[in-house]
Amino acid sequence: MKFLFNKSFRTAEEKVKLKKERLLLIMGGIITGMAFPPIPFNFLVFLGLVPYLMVITKRERLIDINRGTYLFSFVFSFTTIYWVGAFTEARDPFLMIAGGFLFFANPILFLIPSTLYYFTKKHINEKAAIWLFPFFWVVYEYVTMSTDLRFPWILLGNSLSDYNLYIQIADITGVLGISLVVVYINIFLFKIFERYQSEKKISPFYSLLLGLFVLIPIIYSIAKINNLTFEEKKVKVGIVQPNLDPYEKWSGGSLEEITGNYLKMSREAVKEGARIIFFPETALPVYLLNGAYGHIVDSLFNFVSNNNVYLLTGMPDFRFHGKKEDAPPNAKYSDIGEFYYTTHNAIYLFPPTRGQIQKYGKIKLVPFGEKTPFADQIPFLGSLIKWGVGLSGWNVGYDTSLFKLTIDNDTIKIFGAVCYESAFPDYVADYSGKGGNMIAILTNDSWYGKTSGPYQHMKMGILRAIENRKTVIRAANGGISCIISPYGEVEKESELFEKAILTGEVRLNDYETFYTQNPRLIPGIALTIAVWISGLVVIKRIKKKVKI
Numbered sequence: 001m002k003f004l005f006n007k008s009f010r011t012a013e014e015k016v017k018l019k020k021e022r023l024l025l026i027m028g029g030i031i032t033g034m035a036f037p038p039i040p041f042n043f044l045v046f047l048g049l050v051p052y053l054m055v056i057t058k059r060e061r062l063i064d065i066n067r068g069t070y071l072f073s074f075v076f077s078f079t080t081i082y083w084v085g086a087f088t089e090a091r092d093p094f095l096m097i098a099g100g101f102l103f104f105a106n107p108i109l110f111l112i113p114s115t116l117y118y119f120t121k122k123h124i125n126e127k128a129a130i131w132l133f134p135f136f137w138v139v140y141e142y143v144t145m146s147t148d149l150r151f152p153w154i155l156l157g158n159s160l161s162d163y164n165l166y167i168q169i170a171d172i173t174g175v176l177g178i179s180l181v182v183v184y185i186n187i188f189l190f191k192i193f194e195r196y197q198s199e200k201k202i203s204p205f206y207s208l209l210l211g212l213f214v215l216i217p218i219i220y221s222i223a224k225i226n227n228l229t230f231e232e233k234k235v236k237v238g239i240v241q242p243n244l245d246p247y248e249k250w251s252g253g254s255l256e257e258i259t260g261n262y263l264k265m266s267r268e269a270v271k272e273g274a275r276i277i278f279f280p281e282t283a284l285p286v287y288l289l290n291g292a293y294g295h296i297v298d299s300l301f302n303f304v305s306n307n308n309v310y311l312l313t314g315m316p317d318f319r320f321h322g323k324k325e326d327a328p329p330n331a332k333y334s335d336i337g338e339f340y341y342t343t344h345n346a347i348y349l350f351p352p353t354r355g356q357i358q359k360y361g362k363i364k365l366v367p368f369g370e371k372t373p374f375a376d377q378i379p380f381l382g383s384l385i386k387w388g389v390g391l392s393g394w395n396v397g398y399d400t401s402l403f404k405l406t407i408d409n410d411t412i413k414i415f416g417a418v419c420y421e422s423a424f425p426d427y428v429a430d431y432s433g434k435g436g437n438m439i440a441i442l443t444n445d446s447w448y449g450k451t452s453g454p455y456q457h458m459k460m461g462i463l464r465a466i467e468n469r470k471t472v473i474r475a476a477n478g479g480i481s482c483i484i485s486p487y488g489e490v491e492k493e494s495e496l497f498e499k500a501i502l503t504g505e506v507r508l509n510d511y512e513t514f515y516t517q518n519p520r521l522i523p524g525i526a527l528t529i530a531v532w533i534s535g536l537v538v539i540k541r542i543k544k545k546v547k548i
Contacts, residue, residue, distance in 0.1 A: 021058075024051040025072040033079025035159040038455035045159040048076075049186035050193065057130065057190075062118045066111050073110035078103055080154045083451035095447070098367075106151060112140040116530055123537045132533070134183035138176050138526035145424055149367050152423050153456065156182045161459035164488050168221035170466045171513040174425050177522045178217075185213050225487055228469070230509045233437075235407060237473055238269025239278045239502040241481040241494050246446045250285050258284060259296055263303050265501050270307045272503040275407050277304075278475035279313035281419050281444040282345065287318035289357070304352045310405050314418060314442040314475075317346035317361060330395050342395040347416040347442060349403045358404070361397025362418040364427060401431050403440075412437060412508055415470075419443040422460050425467055429519035432468040437508040439464060439472045446478035446497070454480055454496055462488045467515045471506040486511075 010018065032048025034041050052072045059065045085099015113136035121129035137156075144152040157178030160167050170178060188210040195203040242261055249258070266277045286293055304311050319342045321327035327340035334341060344361030351357075405412040415436035421427060422441045432439060441461055445454035458480040465472040465484045472484040479496040483504045494500035 021055045021068065022071060024055050025068050026075050028052040029072045029075025030079055032076045032156075036080045036154065036452070036456060037159075037161070037459045038452055040162075042159050042162055045156055045182055046185045047189065049183060050190045053130075053186065053190040054193075056114060056117070062115065062122075065114050065118050069110050069114035070107050073107035074103070077106050077154065080452065080456070081106070083448045083453040102151065105149070109140055109144055112143060113137045116533060119537045120533050123540050124533060130187060132529060133187065134180050135526040135529045137183045138180050138523055139530045141176055141179055142523035142526065145426065150364070150424075151367065155179055158456070158460060158463065161462040161488075164462075165221045165225075166217050167463065167488065168224045168466060169217045170463055171224070171469055171515050173522055174429070174467050174515045174519060175463050176425070176526075180522060180526075181213055181217065185210060188213065228487070230469075230486060230507050230511060233410060233508040234505045235275055235410075235412060235508060236273045236503065236505050237276045237278065237483070238266065238272065238274030239473065239475045239481045239483070239492075239494075239500075240265045240269065241280065241476060241479060241498070241500040241502070242283075243478045243497055243499045244446075246444055246477065255284065255286060255293070255296060259299060263299065265499075266303065266309075266311075267307070268501050269503050270309060274309065274503050276310045276312060276405065276412075276414075278440060278442065278473055279311065280475045280477040280481075281314035281442045282316055283313045283477075284315060287316050287343070288348075290318045300350055301354050304350045305354055308352045310352065310407075311348075311350040312403065312414065312416065312440055312442070313348055313350070314444075315346055315348045317344040317348075317359060318342075319344070328395075328398065332393075332395070343393065344397050345394045345418055346397070347401070347403075347418060347440075349405070351405070360399045360401040360403070360416050360418075362394065362421065363397045363401075364421040364424055365394055365396060366420045400434075402434055402436055410508075414438045414440050416440045416442065419445075419457075422457070422464055425464065426519040426523075428464050429468055429516045432470055433512055433516040435510070437470065437510050438506065439468065439470045441472060441474045443474065444477040445480075446476075450496060454478075458482060462490070467513065467519075469511050469513050469516075470509055473506065 028048055028051035031044050031051070035043070035045035035048060052068070055068050056065050059068060081102070084102050085096040087096055087099065113133060116136040116139065117129050117133050120132055141152065141155050144150060144155070155175055157167075157170070157175035160178060160182070167178060173180070188206045191206045192203055192210065195201065195206065240262055242258075242265065244258065262279060262283065269277055284296070288297060300311060321331050321340040321342065324331075324340055328342060331340040331342050333339075342361075345365070346362065347360045349358040401416045403414045403416055405414065413436045415428070415431045415438070417428060417439065419442070422443070428439065441464075443457065445457055448454065454476075458474065461472045461474050461482070461484050465486055466488040469486040471486055474480070474482045474484065476494075479494050479498060479500070481500060481502055482493040483491045483502065483506060485491055486507060486509055492502045492504045494502060
């Protein structure tokens with residue numbers, strides 16, 4: 001990090017220029033950050049990169065470009081994800097430390113597009129660099145979905161979830177395609193401003209391109225909404241939002257009282273005709289099927305059996321594997337019991353027939369919050385770093401997340417995602433494309449209080465619905481629970497931190513979008529361009545050395 005902050009001698013004129021550039025970068029970071037929920041200024045995302053582009057296009061050295069990029073991205077990140085460490089709650093020191101680390105680490109990934117831009121500008125073609133920059137930005141956003149440090153939260157496309165008449169194109173491009181369009185619009189505005197500044201006239205060429213990039217998604221959205229048809233197959237669902245304090249729930253309490261509260265609310269949903277009941281993530285703070293809670297299991301089975309309903313619920317899951325040869329590679333070992341086991345942040349499906357409980361163990365785990373990054377490669381890290389509320393150390397799941405139900409002789413397939421997994425568009429598309437006709441997101445955003453986090457997370461469900469043209473059911477502990485149509489319309493919605501029951505008839509859709517079938521097309525194109533540019537740079541440098 002030293003290279004970002006080391007100082008060199010500057011003249012008075014250079015210091016004034018640098019101060020102006022820093023103000024532009026800070027302003028750009030704030031403007032871009034203010035485009036994200038719950039601030040209702042989403043349109044600012046089309047402008048926020050302009051001050052940033054004004055600075056980096058004038059800089060020549062890689063170190064100067066990356067310093068400016070880091071400042072911009074730090075301000076942008078802090079403005080949008082200030083809530084990550086749950087500082088407003090201040091109830092878990094490690095979570096706050098992890099959040100603080102993210103503030104400084106996340107902006108480093110923004111150096112990917114700026115470095116690729118520099119390589120293109122310096123070694124390939126100076127004029128082409130700016131036009132390839134949007135693809136470099138997509139590379140950065142895709143990288144945020146990879147590795148154990150993944151955090152794809154502030155994708156530019158996520159900011160436009162409220163613009164229903166603009167984002168329907170996501171069923172072709174996905175959210176990364178929307179980000180690509182957003183960066184191009186910023187570039188057109190930058191070029192228009194640059195031309196006006198130098199020649200005092202508006203460029204008709206860039207204005208035309210700007211108009212096309214604004215109008216084409218709108219025209220497509222209107223046409224799609226007016227012409228898209230679905231099967232008429234529907235089912236009535238009920239969502240239970242208990243609004244339990246997550247810290248108190250995990251520190252102890254009456255399990256019978258918590259379960260009774262869930263079932264009381266569920267009966268109200270059944271009275272309104274619900275055939276599938278949804279509970280939030282980790283609805284009960286115990287490993288329900290480890291043999292010690294048979295009376296709770298019986299009460300849940302009695303409820304679904306007596307009311308002829310299905311229950312899809314988040315639940316901690318303990319799996320006994322016995323010997324090492326019977327256990328998965330990431331299994332833990334109990335010194336006391338001398339056996340191997342795994343624990344998962346899971347989803348259970350309780351059928352009304354008292355049959356086998358279908359399970360899914362969460363695969364995309366939150367870095368630090370649920371899994372210590374690289375603990376599989378460096379095992380001692382897993383025991384070194386733990387959450388105060390006992391949620392860290394989950395094993396990565398390995399089940400299918402497609403739950404199969406039969407209601408009135410119709411087979412229903414629900415893709416179940418746990419909380420953070422809904423931030424991964426390609427992951428949702430992969431499983432949604434395996435025959436799912438509904439998406440369920442079970443979550444608990446209550447850790448972060450009344451901050452931007454729960455609102456930002458809920459809005460991602462809108463994009464997942466449009467990308468795959470599937471109804472999204474979102475069951476949250478303290479909100480925001482909702483039902484989102486395949487068009488991205490929020491049909492039912494709870495308030496944040498209220499005890500609520502939502503019911504509604506939802507569409508069951510087997511339709512697969514172009515995006516569902518090709519979720520990695522745009523990032524694949526972007527990565528190909530990035531590899532091509534990098535390869536050309538390497539070849540040029542090799543040739544230069546050989547000549548010497």
